Amino acid sequence: MIADDLTDRFKILLGPEDYANHILDTAGADPDEELDEFGRMVSDEQRDEFEEMVSEKDPYEALLLLRWRVPGELMCGHSSKSYATDICSLAEYVAREGGEEIDFESDPPDGMCSHCWSNTRETFTKETEREAEGIADKVGNVGYRLRWKQKGRAREEWYDIVVQPETTMAELDTLVCRFSTLDDFHLRMYGLEDEYLDSSIEVVPDQQHSNPSDTPASEITIAEVAERATLWEGDRLSLVYDFGTPSHYYCIVKEVYDPDELDALVAEVDLIAETETAAIVNQKRP
8 A cells, every 4th residue: 555645746647648648756846836936927917817727726737737847757758748738646547547546566557658657666665665774864964976877888988976965066067077078068957867858956057057947056966966866876867968869978876975984985096086075986988
């Protein structure tokens, strides 16, 4: 049996008849904040209509109707939030399908994305195990070894970057650009897991910050990203660049360090490159 708060947390993005339905993880998402931002752009003439619609609709339903950003993380990389035509909670979806409870051990319901279904099952399992181990209490207070790879070249080349909780994403971006061919001429955005353009954190380099929804890299730390994703060993972050193509880098969390352990590691190895709170400590190059 899955707790009610989890079935409410996961939303189903319902698509057109020819498209699969997908699962959206809304942990940490704030749809009301998105509605407030949209509301600031509404003209006086449309104000009453906007407020009436918002008062009558669920915040996520309102965002879809407005064709505005829907916050949350897609549970697979095979679709986009923009395809959704309706949204409901996981509990509501199961009820619509005539089920009494959610059984992730069975095959996905008709019309459901199998990737989202299996990934959500893994998330439930992982979070249950981590809760039992007390990991959630440690996230935000630990450092990480992030092994960065380029899609398609993962075995030939990789770089280990160690980061502290207070490391900003701007510092991380500096080191990623140090070993990659990326620079300020390449538009890029950081996301969670295998996110592509539908990044739920929307972290971009400061000099590329233009959209209101973007998070400037210098204004968010590794600790904040980790808390959003409950980042731990085996988890991933992604970096998409040159948005017209599917090219991207990604990293796997190889190790988790207490602050003292991380300080000792940095003192013992020859650093390849470093910032104030992060460093490249190992690499494999062709």
